[in-house]
Amino acid sequence: MKEIAIFDRAGRDAENKDIGRDIRIKEILPALEKHEEVILNFARVETATQSFVHSLISDVMRKYRDDALERVSFKSCNDTIKQIIGIVVQYMQDALDQEKR
């Protein structure tokens, strides 16, 4: 199990999608390739933008499809961040669904 503290990488405002991309490429995807589960810990993060969350997880969902949500979970999110993650997750599932159709 790999737990990634978003605050330590992105700070109080998780808005820099370059950082989101780096977390995805350097930490999330390698952990999933090693069949580890990933916990994205948003403790102390106050704001996360849609762009940041998209950058963090969209390609993970594209690569691992339904399995991504079984293997990646989100910890200590405030209501706003939960909403943002929910939007991005739904958006990506819908996009992937469109590709299948």
Next chain:
Amino acid sequence: MTKYLESRYNYDMKIHIPNSAFLGNIDAFLRGFDPSSPNVLEITVNQSWLAVHPAVLSMIASLGLTVKPENIRCEKLQARSAGYIVRMGLFKLLNVSVDLSVTEHAPEGRFIPLTHIRNSNEATEFITEMIPLLRLDVEQRETLVYIVSELVRNVLDHAEAPNGAILCAQYFKKSNSIRIGIADTGVGIKTTINRAHGAKTDLDAIRLALTPGITGKTQRAGGTGENAGAGLFFIKSIADVNRDYFVIYSGSGFYKLLKKTSARRHLNADPFADRHSQKDNLPYWKGTVVGIDITLDQTKEFSLLLRAIHDVYANLKNKQVEYKKPRFL
């Protein structure tokens, strides 16, 4: 040394700062902008009163950065309120001295002076430092951080603007609102969108840019790993739910989200389905300008705003499909 306007500069790029130009009445200001000769910038001003939206100042600063400081000519500032423009840092940013006959200063306000953001690190630094300047409550902070981050990073990602993004914001006590303006002199929305789509006009491109799921980076559903094509839709939606103005101007295209008259919280994916005004024949702005007002009295909790946006997504998409939910620990 101050350079006064002289009649020989008849073929310069011209911009006039009127007595009033806010998002509700900005159209007249934009129509008067003359971009015909890009080497010299003439700034003329209303001599009685100056009260303008931060988007106007961001535009003037962006234009000014495209010419050499010695080729910027500004009319003498005589309006009693002219100190506002100086305090917002217009002439400092452009490295131009002005003749200001006004010594009276407005009281210290809550504002973010004109700021030049050229890269991701400067964006992060700016976002961290801007909140104390506006002295916002925690609840209002989230909304502002969100809007500014998405707007600035949009410019850095898409605009290819040599001068980056120019942004300023101000709190207006009378209306209890924050007004934000951001401008760039990059390639403009049409060029960006047409890398993956086929917009015929600047206004078509603006429409696509405001539609969720459309990005200039790819035609692929879901966007790229770094671009979802939802940033501007979110910002327009925040203004929409709050019943505030949102303006976007690029090339000769212009879109203004008008204030909602009802409290009904309904968002549209197609920006043309919203109550709005549009133009496709304004003087050509090489780049993009965005202005937004956030009335703090009306600002809903950000999570409620997002719930409304989420509902739009859900309604747009295939309602028959039950999607997996993310796991929250």
